[in-house]
Amino acid sequence: MIRESLIMRIHYITGISALFVVAVHITMRLLMPFDSSIEYQNIIANYHNIAYSILLESILVLIAIHGFNGLRIMLLELRQNRLWENGVTIFTISAMMTVVAYGTRTIILAQGLGA
């Protein structure tokens, strides 16, 4: 079992790290007029850039860990018993892995698309 103090430290580290990578992600949308930056060709060009794809993957993993652990903390504040706590932990870890897998699939497939 991982100690809650370690989980809280992971929560803070993922939160602070997400702040930096999301700032870069938003800056990429503001380098040109917003409407142009979300055109299909621009988005595909972003995905073809390996460094940017790694950044997107890190955003996906960091926010999924931070977000679903936050949800877990909120749900554990509402009720405390072994069944509920184990159920909440299993549910949040499964949901986190599903979102990460689905987002990773998009990043991989988009790299193969032509602009």
Add this chain to the structure above:
Amino acid sequence: METSKESNSTVRNNREGLKGWLNPARYGWERVSYWFQRLTGLFLLIYFIGHVYETSSLTGGQAAWNALLALTQTVQGHIFLILVIGASTFHSVNGIRLIFTHGGMGLGKPGRPDYPYDALSLNYRQKSGIWISLILAALAMLYGADVLFGTK
């Protein structure tokens, strides 16, 4: 045995569940901050899942992407994005305040409890941190509105 039953019943009566979690009325700004931190966190998690799903339409080709953009590039879509900007700014700045507080920073020195027994930890540093979070969220929303509805 009787005492144990009584204490169990008192504990049960004190359980307010979701109502207790949502009620900011009996508490100060710290409770409002607690509530906003959770509310914005939930909202941002829902947005994040939606955003991951939304971007997956890329794999369907240009037509699928443009069809999705037509849904989100509306006035309502932009207002929703402005709310996301405000929520993420508040959640980030208030989250940093909470990390400092969890580390013992900004809590003040322990002192003798005197009437009216105000908690020393709930001081002006904490309150100003909450206000700074709210003000920065408002400013970020204004900038976001300028980008989405303006000419930038």
